[in-house]
Amino acid sequence: MNTLSILRLFLAFTLSFLLRDSLARPFVVHDIELNEDLMMASPALVVPVAPAASLTGGRAVKSTVSVDESSARPTPASQASFSTDRPPLKVRDFRDWLQNHTDDYRDQMLFYSGYTTLANNHERTPIWKFLKAFQNRFPLKSIFSLVEDWKGIPFPEEWSPEPDWVEASVAMADFSRGKVFAFFGREVEPDSFWYRDEFPALKGNAEVTEIERYILNEDGRTFEGPIVIWPEKPEPQT
Numbered sequence: 001m002n003t004l005s006i007l008r009l010f011l012a013f014t015l016s017f018l019l020r021d022s023l024a025r026p027f028v029v030h031d032i033e034l035n036e037d038l039m040m041a042s043p044a045l046v047v048p049v050a051p052a053a054s055l056t057g058g059r060a061v062k063s064t065v066s067v068d069e070s071s072a073r074p075t076p077a078s079q080a081s082f083s084t085d086r087p088p089l090k091v092r093d094f095r096d097w098l099q100n101h102t103d104d105y106r107d108q109m110l111f112y113s114g115y116t117t118l119a120n121n122h123e124r125t126p127i128w129k130f131l132k133a134f135q136n137r138f139p140l141k142s143i144f145s146l147v148e149d150w151k152g153i154p155f156p157e158e159w160s161p162e163p164d165w166v167e168a169s170v171a172m173a174d175f176s177r178g179k180v181f182a183f184f185g186r187e188v189e190p191d192s193f194w195y196r197d198e199f200p201a202l203k204g205n206a207e208v209t210e211i212e213r214y215i216l217n218e219d220g221r222t223f224e225g226p227i228v229i230w231p232e233k234p235e236p237q238t
Contacts, residue, residue, distance in 0.1 A: 072115065072192065073161065074128050074144075089147075089156045091164050095171040097150050102207075107178040110140035111169075111202075113194035114185030119218040127185040130216055134183050134223075143172055166197055173201035182213045182229065203230060 098105075112131055115124045135142050144154040147168070159165055180202055188194060202208050214225035 109176040112183040114188035116185040
């Protein structure tokens with residue numbers, strides 16, 4: 001084998017190695033890095049889950065809630081009967097607990113809303129299906145993470161969409177501190193919890209310094225952002 005052939009083989013090997021390395025890197029959009037495997041392998045929220053043993057007298061009890069996968073929020077498709085032997089969880093107790101732990105979650109609060117129509121299957125997909133991967137990447141705390149920190153159960157089956165989850169979300173907004181994060185789909189409905197309840201509560205919270213928005217792209221793997229949506233910047237003077 002002559003010198004030119006050896007050089008060609010060496011260059012081919014080097015190029016293939018560099019190409020493989022670049023393809024293995026995370027997707028990057030506006031400084032947001034997210035590994036493809038993390039997005040595609042995560043269902044965002046596993047519901048329902050067995051309550052913590054300490055809450056059920058040492059016995060794990062299975063829940064039977066069904067989830068409406070097309071809904072903007074992972075709420076029960078039908079109101080199932082409360083099937084565990086733990087005491088019912090009350091939103092006012094969650095609010096009291098959160099008020100006493102505000103500093104523990106400074107700059108970590110994550111709100112979400114909306115849908116993105118994915119390019120691969122053209123389905124209008126609720127953003128909560130990507131929530132767990134997003135919050136684990138940074139890391140941040142969604143309403144489900146906070147409830148789990150409180151009682152070990154991310155999705156209390158006795159809570160109804162309204163008023164329970166609305167009140168819990170408003171409590172989260174009322175006791176947010178510092179920077180707040182919003183994870184949106186391409187479409188956010190005008191009558192969503194975000195526009196109707198959460199965003200007004202955040203803007204009325206003097207302890208919130210900034211709200212950053214991220215939008216899930218149609219590839220289901222990358223994001224646009226961050227964009228500061230509050231406080232609103234004044235229009236430049238002309």
